[in-house]
Amino acid sequence: MDHQDMRQRNAASTLGILYRSGPAKMTALQRESGLSRRTIELILDDLMQSGWVTEVHSASPAARPVGRPARSYAFRYDAACVVALQLEAGQIHATVADLATEILADLRVPLPIKTSRAERLSLLDDSVTELLDTAGVDRSAVVAVTVSTPGIVRDDGMVDLPMTMPEWTGFSLSDAVGELFDCPVRVENDAKIAALGEKWSRDGEVQDFAYIFSDSERIGIGLVLRGELYRGRDGAAGEVSWARDLGLHDLVSPLLVDLADELAPGHAATLELVTAARAGESHALEEVDRLARALRASITLIAWLLAPEEIIFGGSLGTIQDLLIPALERELATNDRPLEVRLRGSQYGDASVLTGCLRMCIESLSDQLFTPAGMAAIGPAPIASSATEQAAAEAAS
Numbered sequence: 001m002d003h004q005d006m007r008q009r010n011a012a013s014t015l016g017i018l019y020r021s022g023p024a025k026m027t028a029l030q031r032e033s034g035l036s037r038r039t040i041e042l043i044l045d046d047l048m049q050s051g052w053v054t055e056v057h058s059a060s061p062a063a064r065p066v067g068r069p070a071r072s073y074a075f076r077y078d079a080a081c082v083v084a085l086q087l088e089a090g091q092i093h094a095t096v097a098d099l100a101t102e103i104l105a106d107l108r109v110p111l112p113i114k115t116s117r118a119e120r121l122s123l124l125d126d127s128v129t130e131l132l133d134t135a136g137v138d139r140s141a142v143v144a145v146t147v148s149t150p151g152i153v154r155d156d157g158m159v160d161l162p163m164t165m166p167e168w169t170g171f172s173l174s175d176a177v178g179e180l181f182d183c184p185v186r187v188e189n190d191a192k193i194a195a196l197g198e199k200w201s202r203d204g205e206v207q208d209f210a211y212i213f214s215d216s217e218r219i220g221i222g223l224v225l226r227g228e229l230y231r232g233r234d235g236a237a238g239e240v241s242w243a244r245d246l247g248l249h250d251l252v253s254p255l256l257v258d259l260a261d262e263l264a265p266g267h268a269a270t271l272e273l274v275t276a277a278r279a280g281e282s283h284a285l286e287e288v289d290r291l292a293r294a295l296r297a298s299i300t301l302i303a304w305l306l307a308p309e310e311i312i313f314g315g316s317l318g319t320i321q322d323l324l325i326p327a328l329e330r331e332l333a334t335n336d337r338p339l340e341v342r343l344r345g346s347q348y349g350d351a352s353v354l355t356g357c358l359r360m361c362i363e364s365l366s367d368q369l370f371t372p373a374g375m376a377a378i379g380p381a382p383i384a385s386s387a388t389e390q391a392a393a394e395a396a397s
Helices: 003-020 028-035 035-050 117-135 175-178 190-202 267-278 283-307 320-332 349-369 372-378 386-396
Strands: 055-056 072-075 081-087 091-098 103-110 142-149 158-161 169-171 183-191 209-214 220-226 228-230 310-315 342-345
Touching: 003 028, 003 035, 003 072, 003 372, 028 035, 028 190, 028 283, 035 055, 081 117, 091 117, 091 349, 103 117, 117 310, 142 175, 142 190, 142 349, 183 190, 183 349, 190 209, 190 220, 190 228, 190 310, 190 349, 209 349, 220 283, 267 283, 267 320, 283 320, 310 320, 310 349, 310 386, 320 342, 342 372, 349 372
Parallel strands: 081 142, 142 183, 209 310, 310 342
Antiparallel strands: 055 072, 081 091, 091 103, 158 169, 209 220, 220 228
16 A cells, blocks of 8 residues: 555544544544554644644633643534435425534425426426525535435336336436436435434444334335345335235325325324324324224234334324324234334434435445545535635635
8 A cells, every 4th residue: 555545544534533523632533543643633734725624723712721722623514515305205305414414404395296207306406406505505515415215216226116106117216316416326215214314313222123114195114134224135125015915005094194294285184183182082092093903913013023122113103103102002912922022103203214314425425535535536625614715815815
């Protein structure tokens, strides 16, 4: 390995440390990286010049010790941004966030379910333009994009959804969205992305779980086994809508219709029913019990077939977890043998897909920015810091 390769490797490692740890002093960076002080100083000079790192100054000079103050350095989470695109039958949900996943702008665009593929993709392009204009960032500042979609996402990025959304099958969604951005684009099934979001949020706490996701219209399952997303053969794992004997292909309940979509026409009525159930009104609680009975057989099968540590409810099912899980536990208690699995609701509710999309973007960013080849390819930070802009202005004058 030559000197330049070693320097790029050390720079990528140092940048990754700053991203994960937050502001750090020179001594901490030396300890974490194992590099000499002089090597770290040279690397930090390069990273600051490229705009990915900034020096952090004490906000209170009086608090500084006597003598030369220890300098701290921080990763610039505002140096670029990531985009999450949730494509649903009845809407486009677009979000842009900084590299700490702090949301900069969020946009929901309702559209008819029967919208054609060409029109849907055209509306997606318009939505991205409006989203980034609202956030005040250019498309060139986007360094990673994740797209969630209903249906099977094959290993080669082809989408297979022969129902619900017209023409939404037999084409590469990653290629179509990739034409809108000059950065890596990842596409995945929405239930699987939601499961990944849950996995990352738990930080290894649970290694095996089934994530049952409902968007009011349909249901899917994301499986995390031994700490990894299980996609099955060619991405088909979890597509339980096709296993009709499970009874999940047509899980219709007035507790779920349009619950996750505040813009949908049925949202108000559904929310009213959910509120009534939480208030203990008998007609609403009867519907909760009916939904629990409809889920009983499939939950029992998943629990004994896979024996996961947890079965987690997300999406619309997660939004009503406080109602659904107690009712389902009562139903399951009538089985011949108690289930050896915990039932739990997602902490994100109907925001589980967004969370998974943003976390997948950061995973993609790690592959780019925190590797030597990735750093060389991505180049300087797309969004200059205020200090860099000021220095450039002074140099120009």
